[in-house]
Amino acid sequence: SQQGEEDPQALSIQEGENATMNCSYKTSINNLQWYRQNSGRGLVHLILIRSNEREKHSGRLRVTLDTSKKSSSLLITASRAADTASYFCATDGMDTGRRALTFGSGTRLQVQP
Amino acid sequence: DTEVTQTPKHLVMGMTNKKSLKCEQHMGHRAMYWYKQKAKKPPELMFVYSYEKLSINESVPSRFSPECPNSSLLNLHLHALQPEDSALYLCASSQDAGTGAVNTEAFFGQGTRLTVV
Numbered sequence: 470s471q472q473g474e475e476d477p478q479a480l481s482i483q484e485g486e487n488a489t490m491n492c493s494y495k496t497s498i499n500n501l502q503w504y505r506q507n508s509g510r511g512l513v514h515l516i517l518i519r520s521n522e523r524e525k526h527s528g529r530l531r532v533t534l535d536t537s538k539k540s541s542s543l544l545i546t547a548s549r550a551a552d553t554a555s556y557f558c559a560t561d562g563m564d565t566g567r568r569a570l571t572f573g574s575g576t577r578l579q580v581q582p
Numbered sequence: 583d584t585e586v587t588q589t590p591k592h593l594v595m596g597m598t599n600k601k602s603l604k605c606e607q608h609m610g611h612r613a614m615y616w617y618k619q620k621a622k623k624p625p626e627l628m629f630v631y632s633y634e635k636l637s638i639n640e641s642v643p644s645r646f647s648p649e650c651p652n653s654s655l656l657n658l659h660l661h662a663l664q665p666e667d668s669a670l671y672l673c674a675s676s677q678d679a680g681t682g683a684v685n686t687e688a689f690f691g692q693g694t695r696l697t698v699v
Contacts, residue, residue: 502687502688504690509670509693509695510692510693511586511588511672511690511691511692511693512625512672512674512688512690513690514687514688514689517686517687557624557625559688568613568630568632568637568638569615569627569630569638570615570627570688571627572624572625572626573624574623574624575623575624577622
């Protein structure tokens, strides 16, 4: 089952611009993670933010978490053509005790050179 | 070594065939997962193994049969599949397997692209 929704479903920007993706989820969480997937390949972990954190940075990535709104955002600054990929948020199931990640619907990002 | 290796990369099988997907990791992770992903959709959880025991089966049809021979290996045995089972099958592993939370990142293999004809 899908934990949450991401928006936009697709995003097209020019190189150098910033890209913002949003994720909403339904249950209580211990942490929220963001993953990247190049077309037809495996997922790569980008960043993990714990439920008691509000913001986290890693290189050109900035993630925010608002547990009261059950939402998170991923900002990629100064985008590059190589950032073209699908981006998924993922949550664990703290309420249910599910020891596995459930993924949001994903955002397909296209960065035009 | 932070790799999860999946074989084969591509598989075409008939509906009467029996085949197996293999997954291997040497990171000492005690949780291993199978996900199924259809085009333009997120990965969907199929099975979770924790300390080599099946801990989650997401009501997957019995034509998919998982097996965890040891802590480094995970197999998915396929039998009498349907064309709608065609998808990318992803294996993943993570360190955290003893609590009710996934507190560390999951490492994914590159997947097996399965086509059922």
